[in-house]
Amino acid sequence: MAIFKKLPFAKPSRRVYIPKLDGQRRPLGIASLENKIVQQALGSVRGVLYKKVFLGFSYGFRLGRRPMTCYLLIMIPCFARP
Secondary structure, eight states: OOHTTTTTOOOOOEEEEEEEEOOOOOEEEEHHHHHHHHHHHHHHHHHHHHHHSSSSTOTTBBTTHHHHHHHHHHHHHHOOOO
């Protein structure tokens, strides 16, 4: 199909091997600059779209919110002295 020939395909990740303490090597994939730019742009657009869907108490995978913040919001009142 002609439509598939015009689509830009992502470049393959560069494979680098990092030595481990036991002598083996751990593979690591490094994305190209173009792929990183596309990932960042899509992540920004997705964040704006999903921000409307998330509830105020949703903390996972949101910009400026961490699971530790949620944990502290729950635990601090539990251990506060009356």
